[in-house]
Amino acid sequence: MAEQRYGIEKSxxxxxxKLLERVLNDVKPNPEEIKATTRSINEVVGKLKKVTPKxxxxxxxxxxxxxxQIRGSSDVDIFLLFPRKMDEKEIxxxxxxxxxxxxDKKAGDTYSMNYAEHPYTKIKFxxxxxxxxxxxxxxxxxxxxxxxxxxxxxxxxxxVISNLTSKQRDDVRILKTFLNSRxxxxxxxxxxxxxxxxxxxxIYHYKSFERLLAAFANLKLPLALDMTSLQPEFGxxxxxxxxxxxxxxxxxxxxxxxxxxxxxxxxxxxxxxxxLVLACRELIKNPNDKSFFGHGYSDIxxxxxxxxxxKDLGTDxxxxxxxxxxxxxxxxxQQVKRLRLKLNDTLTxxxxxxxxxxxxxxxxxxxxxxxxxxxxTIRSCITKGPSVIMGEAAERFMKSHSNSLFxxxxxDSIRSTEKPKFTTAEQLLxxxxxxxxxxxxxxxxxxxxxxxxxxxxxxxxxxxxxxxSINVSL
Numbered sequence: 001m002a003e004q005r006y007g008i009e010k011s012x013x014x015x016x017x018k019l020l021e022r023v024l025n026d027v028k029p030n031p032e033e034i035k036a037t038t039r040s041i042n043e044v045v046g047k048l049k050k051v052t053p054k055x056x057x058x059x060x061x062x063x064x065x066x067x068x069q070i071r072g073s074s075d076v077d078i079f080l081l082f083p084r085k086m087d088e089k090e091i092x093x094x095x096x097x098x099x100x101x102x103x104d105k106k107a108g109d110t111y112s113m114n115y116a117e118h119p120y121t122k123i124k125f126x127x128x129x130x131x132x133x134x135x136x137x138x139x140x141x142x143x144x145x146x147x148x149x150x151x152x153x154x155x156x157x158x159x160v161i162s163n164l165t166s167k168q169r170d171d172v173r174i175l176k177t178f179l180n181s182r183x184x185x186x187x188x189x190x191x192x193x194x195x196x197x198x199x200x201x202x203i204y205h206y207k208s209f210e211r212l213l214a215a216f217a218n219l220k221l222p223l224a225l226d227m228t229s230l231q232p233e234f235g236x237x238x239x240x241x242x243x244x245x246x247x248x249x250x251x252x253x254x255x256x257x258x259x260x261x262x263x264x265x266x267x268x269x270x271x272x273x274x275x276l277v278l279a280c281r282e283l284i285k286n287p288n289d290k291s292f293f294g295h296g297y298s299d300i301x302x303x304x305x306x307x308x309x310x311k312d313l314g315t316d317x318x319x320x321x322x323x324x325x326x327x328x329x330x331x332x333x334q335q336v337k338r339l340r341l342k343l344n345d346t347l348t349x350x351x352x353x354x355x356x357x358x359x360x361x362x363x364x365x366x367x368x369x370x371x372x373x374x375x376x377t378i379r380s381c382i383t384k385g386p387s388v389i390m391g392e393a394a395e396r397f398m399k400s401h402s403n404s405l406f407x408x409x410x411x412d413s414i415r416s417t418e419k420p421k422f423t424t425a426e427q428l429l430x431x432x433x434x435x436x437x438x439x440x441x442x443x444x445x446x447x448x449x450x451x452x453x454x455x456x457x458x459x460x461x462x463x464x465x466x467x468x469s470i471n472v473s474l
């Protein structure tokens with residue numbers, strides 16, 4: 001085991017213990033909340049039993065069932081476990097039919113259809129103040145029987161309930177809060193962080209939140225945690241680490257104890273992992289509220305704050321605002337990210353390399369912001385051509401650049417100095433929004449996209465400022 005550079009000093013242990021106790025008291029559901037949630041869940045399960053065939057098992061899953069939920073979290077997952085002999089399309093259809101039967105529209109219940117590997121129903125029960133996801137899956141006893149990705153959840157439930165102590169479940173709550181304060185809790189595409197199940201496995205492996213702190217403060221990559229063999233983490237450079245790293249294409253691997261072919265940490269980006277490392281080091285050195293909860297921000301007066309930021313950076317601010325449809329958030333987020341990176345590359349290619357870029361989403365809106373050096377105007381640009389030794393290619397290059405201001409050599413390669421296609425970043429971005437401009441991903445419509453320069457509404461400014469604040473909150 002490598003020497004640990006970052007460790008909790010004995011003198012700091014009492015302060016850390018008191019801090020974690022305060023955090024737990026704030027985030028652990030009190031007995032009244034647990035009773036109320038349990039009553040509501042039992043009522044939903046009772047409704048389901050009346051309309052669900054006897055050969056379909058009803059399973060309450062997720063953090064509520066495992067006892068690792070955070071105070072105020074009312075999201076509940078209920079799985080309808082169908083016999084394996086049924087066709088997948090049939091269980092999808094039956095699952096939706098059963099879910100719709102327990103909705104009371106007169107009471108104000110609402111529902112929406114969502115899609116993971118297959119459709120599931122999200123219901124908001126008005127009177128119960130409860131959000132429930134009804135998920136159809138197959139009843140399995142072993143991962144070898146798995147047909148869909150969601151089939152694993154019942155095995156995850158069994159593992160966590162069987163292996164985590166009451167103290168460790170509280171530590172999971174603390175870990176979730178710690179990660180959430182650093183904006184890295186959640187496996188969604190917009191977060192690329194640590195899922196609830198991953199949090200449970202990490203506490204199970206490291207035994208406590210304090211030991212996890214020390215482990216990640218001293219993180220060495222690659223790291224592989226093999227939960228299936230219950231081994232400690234493998235040391236850097238060991239054969240097993242190399243095997244897992246190459247197998248999953250990641251430096252951080254956590255093998256699912258119920259499925260040796262799955263990396264539970266697959267969603268964790270390099271940036272999210274780095275944020276956790278920095279957060280652990282900060283908390284170890286200074287066990288206080290600020291170190292635990294990170295550097296917060298306020299989006300009040302976001303327009304003025306963005307204006308000051310742009311002035312301090314010496315940039316112009318360009319904002320693309322999109323109206324989006326009711327599409328899964330992960331899909332839209334990935335498309336916005338893909339477009340942001342494409343436009344960033346396009347700006348850079350034409351000489352307008354952004355100092356900063358950001359993206360965000362809220363409801364049916366999305367934004368991308370670029371901060372580019374103020375009043376930057378490109379009067380000429382250089383295009384690299386082939387070697388003069390490549391006769392035909394060199395001639396074709398000179399012919400295709402007939403409007404060149406002049407040609408010159410760099411070594412034996414031709415360079416064309418010419419007037420740029422776009423002289424300003426605004427000109428480039430406005431062209432990108434035209435039919436002949438940059439290709440947009442399928443769910444982003446140019447006709448519903450607006451470009452704002454150096455000024456925007458307070459609502460849009462809040463979205464941009466939130467994204468900026470999260471990105472720079474180390």
